[in-house]
Amino acid sequence: MGLLSLGTPLDWYESRKHNEHVRDNGISQLINIFAQHQNRDNDKFYWGDEVEYMLVELDDNKKTVKLNIDYDHIIDDLNNSALEVGQKAVQNNVAFHPEYGRYMVEATPLAPFDGNILGHYLEVESNMRMRRFLSQTQLPANIRLLTLTSFPRMGCPGFTSPQAKPIGPASQSLFLPDEIINRHARFPTLTANIRKRRGCKVAINLPMYPDKNTKLLDDSIPDRELFDSDAEYRWASKPGHVYMDSMGFGMGSSCLQMTMQAKNIDEARYLYDALAPVTPLFLALSAAAPIFKGFLVNQDVRWNVISGAVDDRTFVERDLDPFPGYDYFGGLDIDKSVKSHLQKMGGGRGINGDRVFNVYGDTKLATNDGKSVQKIPKSRYASIDNYLVNESEIDKNFNDIYSPINQPVLQKLLKAGFDPIMAKHFAHLFIRDPLVLFSERVDQDNTLENDHFENIQSTNWQTLRFKPPSLYSTADVGDLKNKPGWRVEFRPTEIQLTDFENAAYTSFIILLSKAILRFRPDFYIGISKIDENMDTAHKVDAVTDDKFWYKSFNHWRLDANEFHGYDLSWFDRFINEGNDLEAYKQGYYNEPVHNAELTPDCIKHIPCVNNACKYTMNELINGNDSHPGLLRLIIKLIAIDLVPNTLKHCDSKILALKLERIKHYLMFVSKRASGKVPTIAHFLRSKVLNSPHYHKDSKVSDALNYDLIKLCDGITKLDFENYHDELYEYFGTAVASYVETNREVSFETV
Known part of the structure; x- marks a missing residue:
């Protein structure tokens, strides 16, 4: 802090x-x-x-x-x-x-x-x-x-x-x-x-x-x-x-x-x-x-x-009328005569520029230490x-x-x-x-x-x-x-209830950052579109119910063919001997599929502005038939940079265990993006709406709060004995089954 x-x-x-x-x-x-x-x-x-x-x-x-x-x-x-x-x-x-x-x-x-x-x-x-x-x-x-x-x-x-x-x-x-x-x-x-x-x-x-x-x-x-x-x-x-x-x-x-x-x-x-x-x-x-x-x-x-x-x-910096009896300038150190004159003239509202000018001419309105008073x-x-x-x-x-x-x-x-x-x-x-x-x-x-x-x-x-x-x-x-x-x-990520989840989100962002530096994609869209996405992200079930502005898939500065085969199935193909050899025959990894048909976003009628289009979260994270999405960037990075490049398949039990866990980290985020696993917000909201302590009045009582926190504590401890059904609902069947049998895996350093 x-x-x-x-x-x-x-x-x-x-x-x-x-x-x-x-x-x-x-x-x-x-x-x-x-x-x-x-x-x-x-x-x-x-x-x-x-x-x-x-x-x-x-x-x-x-x-x-x-x-x-x-x-x-x-x-x-x-x-x-x-x-x-x-x-x-x-x-x-x-x-x-x-x-x-x-x-x-x-x-x-x-x-x-x-x-x-x-x-x-x-x-x-x-x-x-x-x-x-x-x-x-x-x-x-x-x-x-x-x-x-x-x-x-x-x-x-x-x-x-x-x-x-x-x-x-x-x-x-x-x-x-x-x-x-x-x-x-x-x-x-x-x-x-x-x-x-x-x-x-x-x-x-x-x-x-x-x-x-x-x-x-x-x-x-x-x-x-x-x-x-x-x-x-x-x-x-x-x-x-x-x-x-x-x-x-x-x-x-x-x-x-x-x-x-x-x-x-x-x-x-x-x-x-x-x-x-x-x-x-x-x-x-x-x-x-x-x-x-x-x-x-x-x-x-x-x-x-x-x-x-x-x-x-302050009110003037937010371009708002003050409350009755309150000062436009809040606690700013401004000469009283300037304040008085501005208030007589209707204050400093309506300014949409780099600074607010006072009414005496071209002299900028400033605090007594010389800093401009600006709309922020x-x-x-x-x-x-x-x-x-x-x-x-x-x-x-x-x-x-x-x-x-x-x-x-x-x-x-x-x-x-x-x-x-x-x-x-x-x-x-x-x-x-x-x-x-x-x-x-x-x-x-x-x-x-x-x-x-x-x-x-x-x-x-x-x-x-x-x-x-x-x-x-x-x-x-x-x-x-x-x-x-x-x-x-x-800095935007909300904390999750379990160490598994927090490790999954952390690993995803760190690996994505490394993949970004490795493959150098072009993700630029207008800052205004990012601001709009921030508003969208606040909505109830935004992950499944809304779309987000992002750089058009056609302008990422990447060849989608080069990421062919690097979906979650790559882990199984690499870890299990035999699957990897078949994958090479089918053209995975290093053999681009030149015949893949890439459908331009404009033909798909996706709204686009200055090469920014609106996509579902599932498309952005998991990709589609014509584009890798963020997930495949990560998996290819793992395959070519973090796994020993002399290996065509996994020959180490320890390495296999590590890759299995990373796969499930990525799978968990992937399933959240697709809506197959609920966000914590969706999960908790559902528990409130279906609780006998809830009276359809939008209020969470002490009794309901106790039930929610006890449930959160059980999930945090991965208490499958007492919260089996809730944990399977929370993680989804595939991830929950893995977590239940691999709660505290220890790994030697590769």
């Missing part, structure tokens, strides 16, 4: 005095990073993942479940090398990190995996199991470590253990107590500073799932007069929607993230671009959040909840706004949305030798203000430190993050190969 400095955090009204100082020095640090690392090359394809857990307390007597906020100290114990559990963590390549909620634990591999070693794609699952096991040893039996994307009754009365009242000054939430927030000073300060900069509380409205007895009114909103902000719901809440008013509703949810290191900066930029259209697909494919604040909602994912939860934009179309937590590859045609044709930039930052980067595309990327990130600043970290050595840069970089939470290396001392520069290089972080 971002940068965790030690020290005294500054309140927003103190912190904002240093905003330009942080931006200016952050850019100087970035320039120094590029000077130190721009020419590094041939770094290994290392990768890692992040898994976020929730501490869920079950009371089988009262049949209730709550989020436990009293065991957050286990993170310190798990990382303490003086303790046995800390030593085991190091020995098993596991590290633990704090997250936004006291009930949350984040865990990662201590050292990255090597993308060129087949065994490491299997090791991640055993690593995930060890993270869960070690954490669970520090907890009572009734507190379970679950990978839930959202806790169904978060924000309902009494949802924490021990109980806490929603009367905290940091969030001022009507629903969430400040006691859920991590005790590190950064987190409550971040919560309060977002509210103070914005000029009001955050406001999240999710459409209720319409049912027979649904009241299109959020009747959970209390009538309270503790803070002035308590009245905001009158203007901020929407009829027919579930209203949420705190950062915790978003940052208190869990996700799965992966980071890959490229060999150099150019390769990282291309990988970032190629993964951009993939991000909404995997948001939809991993959908796991159909319930918020005790309501069944009419969407399946968490993304827009987090986006709203950290949206620090998106929250800090959103989909990306620009591609990164430095080609004018890509910029002209596909960077097709309004993306405001910080002009002084742009000019400084151009002067330092940055190409225009990279300069615009960082100049866009630096339209934001730093949200948390520690008094002890105001002044830094820009040749050795990069905290000011990371202060802005790490609080732009986008679907992808382009991650430069850190700054190192002269003594360390000679050993850069052992330091993290140019990386891309893939």
Whole structure:
């Protein structure tokens, strides 16, 4: 969760005095990073993942479940090398990190995996199991470590253990107590500073799932007069929607993230671009959040909840009228005379340009530290706004949305030798203000430190993050190969209930990234189409019921014939001796089928715009008779790069076991894409709708919540003895049968 400095955090009204100082020095640090690392090359394809857990307390007597906020100290114990559990963590390549909620634990591999070693794609699952096991040893039996994307009754009365009242000054939430927030000073300060900069509380409205007895009114909103902000719901809440008013509703949810290191900066930029259209697909494919604040909602994912939860934009930046008595400019430091004059003239609304000009002439409207006041179309937590590859045609044709930039930052980067595309990327990130600043970290050595840069970089939470290396001392520069290089972080995926699933999604994205770098496909579509896909990904059952914009199959810059035979059946042909020889006779692998008839998308009447067409998820992942889809790119990569190239069939039992498990990882994602296996969101929604505790009113009661979490716990533990039918429904017959008989396979490294 971002940068965790030690020290005294500054309140927003103190912190904002240093905003330009942080931006200016952050850019100087970035320039120094590029000077130190721009020419590094041939770094290994290392990768890692992040898994976020929730501490869920079950009371089988009262049949209730709550989020436990009293065991957050286990993170310190798990990382303490003086303790046995800390030593085991190091020995098993596991590290633990704090997250936004006291009930949350984040865990990662201590050292990255090597993308060129087949065994490491299997090791991640055993690593995930060890993270869960070690954490669970520090907890009572009734507190379970679950990978839930959202806790169904978060924000309902009494949802924490021990109980806490929603009367905290940091969030001022009507629903969430400040006691859920991590005790590190950064987190409550971040919560309060977002509210103070914005000029009001955050406001999240999710459409209720319409049912027979649904009241299109959020009747959970209390009538309270503790803070002035308590009245905001009158203007901020929407009829027919579930209203949420705190950062915790978003940052208190869990996700799965992966980071890959490229060999150099150019390769990282291309990988970032190629993964951009993939991000909404995997948001939809991993959908796991159909319930918020005790309501069944009419969407399946968490993304827009987090986006709203950290949206620090003021009314003028969002181009909205303020609430009665509120300020257009929120907590921005703007001269009162300018505010007064603008309000008399009707404020600054209706501007759709790079900056808002004041009414005195050509002088730009700016804060007292000199930063332009701009219309900002998106929250800090959103989909990306620009591609990164430095080609004018890509910029002209596909960077097709309004993306405001910080002009002084742009000019400084151009002067330092940055190409225009990279300069615009960082100049866009630096339209934001730093949200948390520690008094002890105001002044830094820009040749050795990069905290000011990371202060802005790490609080732009986008679907992808382009991650430069850190700054190192002269003594360390000679050993850069052992330091993290140019990386891309893939961020949209929702956390899954089991380690098998999380390993499957992780392996799929890492292998796809490696395949992208190997085969160099052209996936460019307009950023506006990716934004549209993000909206589509939120819909109920988007995986099966909707189509997504993607580069026309005819313009992927790949020959479909070269991927012939590399479907899931390749694993069986390769593993089982005899099948492989027959496959060669039939023209699989290296013999292109020149007679294959490729049907142009336009003839198939698929709607296309600028070489972007709409496809089903099944077509995009699994391909069709005329195109490989993403899956076959991965399988060919495995066949030609990760399996010893001297083999025409598998001659090793260990290798066969590894390939079987990877096959089932890919099969599982493939079946989710085809609709043969339900998403978690679909699975949970079905359980709610068919529960005797459900009254067709879109509400999830304590009793229903208990049943759901008990089921999730049983699935997490792969408890086939007690949840056999549910696990077969959840995984599908083929995958469930495999998982049941291969729950904890161990592999030697190839």
